[in-house]
Amino acid sequence: MIKNRDIVCIANTTWFGEYTKSTVQLMSRLAKNNRVLFVEYPFTWKDTLTTFLGKQKAPVSRMLGLKSRLELINTENGSKVYNLVPPPVLPVDFIKKDQLFKPFFNLNVALYKIALRKVMKKMEVKDPIVITAYNPFYGLPLIGQLNEALNVYYCYDGIGTRRHGKRIYAIDEAFSKNVDAIVTTSDYINDDKKKFNPKSYVVKNGVDFDTFYADAKNKVHKNEQKIVGYIGSLDHRFDINTVEFAVKNMPDTLYHFTGNLRNQEIKQRLDKFDNVEFFGSVKPNDVPALLATYDVGIIPYLVNDINKNIYPLKINEYMAVGVPVVMTPFADLKDFSGMVSVAENNETFVKTLITELEKDSRSAINKRIEFAKSNSWDIKAEEFGEILNKLLENGND
Structure with a gap:
């Protein structure tokens, strides 16, 4: 099991929710021997409005900074995880033309990066392992921006167009090619990712x-x-x-x-x-x-x-x-x-x-x-940690 590292998870979900999330399960276990910062997928200003109208539940107080955006969570596994809720961003997925989309999305990335770097500085995070969990949209522009020792793409589902439209395919491919390694949850996804990055591994889902x-x-x-x-x-x-x-x-x-x-x-x-x-x-x-x-x-x-x-x-x-x-x-x-x-x-x-x-x-x-x-999350977290250790020891060669 990997130990005594700073891990920053660029997530595509919230920490809390109705259903089990593989990212949450893995991070809560990796946090037993490492310091984990879990960065939630940023809600938009539209989400803020719909929450005020009672049609959605978003952590608006934390998003707006009325409460601390950074909280230390006690997990059910006895570990502690730092949880960061970024400030709200602009809703941009509906913009079809890239010429209009890019400047607005770049602004979103800038806001996200400023909030993340501020917290990392406060926590004195050094040489982190960045694990981007099914979020190539934010993962790609952040490559090399966090002084990371290792950048890993955790891909737990197939890439679809429901949220981001067709532009997600090019972004996912570029991200897959530029990360140090990829960890997938199925052999099928792994075979696909190996086309872009030979350092593609499989850690299948588990159970608590x-x-x-x-x-x-x-x-x-x-x-x-x-x-x-x-x-x-x-x-x-x-x-x-x-x-x-x-x-x-x-x-x-x-x-x-x-x-x-x-x-x-x-x-x-x-x-x-x-x-x-x-x-x-x-x-x-x-x-x-x-x-x-x-x-x-x-x-x-x-x-x-x-x-x-x-x-x-x-x-x-x-x-x-x-x-x-x-x-x-x-x-x-x-x-x-x-x-x-x-x-x-x-x-x-x-x-x-x-x-x-x-x-x-x-x-x-x-x-x-x-x-x-035999498929417990404890075993899966050990498998994930061993892959990270191997990558660090080999210097990503």
Whole structure:
């Protein structure tokens, strides 16, 4: 494990939130032996306005400097992480012409850099390891600007156009070529990144095993009605057709969907069935107990080029509480061969669900739990740290 280093994480998320985030899990563990500064993705002035209107939740007081932008957070793993909320920036993604976009975005970068450098100076950060977590937009202009000893791109998803438009592809490629190394969460992403940078490594997603295991099942539920459950964002990735087919053809089975509803069509099409229930997002600490109520957990993602990159966090979380998993073939997750069921089409999805419900056993539950234990975030953080050590020792040659 890497020790006694300053680590600056240029994140693409906030620290707090509704769901588990791989960046947060890794940084909280690396912080046990290092000093970690987690820089949140900057909210815009539009986010500030919508928060005042009650339509969003952004840390406006910290963004505006009314409260300290820098806070020391006690993590659930016993470590401490410095958390920086940058000042608000201009909303620029809607600007299509680069001639107009660049000067405004450069202003955003300047504001971000000034706030970050001020904090780094106050903390007396020296020769930091900069880990840019899925944020090439800010990572690229900051290369060489933070006196870093090492600059690593942590890429945990495929690059898409939903937030930044098509310009993200050129930015991601340039960033990938110019960083010292890349760490990805799947073999598929890694194969893609190696085209741009030969120093590309894989650290796959994990699970907060001890937390989930505390609520794990120890036997098969004897409920009169079985529960097929899904937890996570209900968004553009979700395969509505496959799930609707299953709901129609298994009317005696309950389907529970829990999470942030970002694609209204999902509820419009499924809520009309008597065996379907939707629930809002739950606090992260409540997730393990909720998953343990399921008889089967599903990951019904669409099969497309974007989803091929996904290594879903929930796959290990389901298994850590002993729940069988049925998924669509959206990604090649060969590590889970023989441990999860992959259904190639609608009919197979239904047949597989029925089989998993009928054949589950205490021994199968224990096998899943042991498998998830080997994928704990503690182990993944050690893998990540060893890659950083190797890069430092070899001088990035």
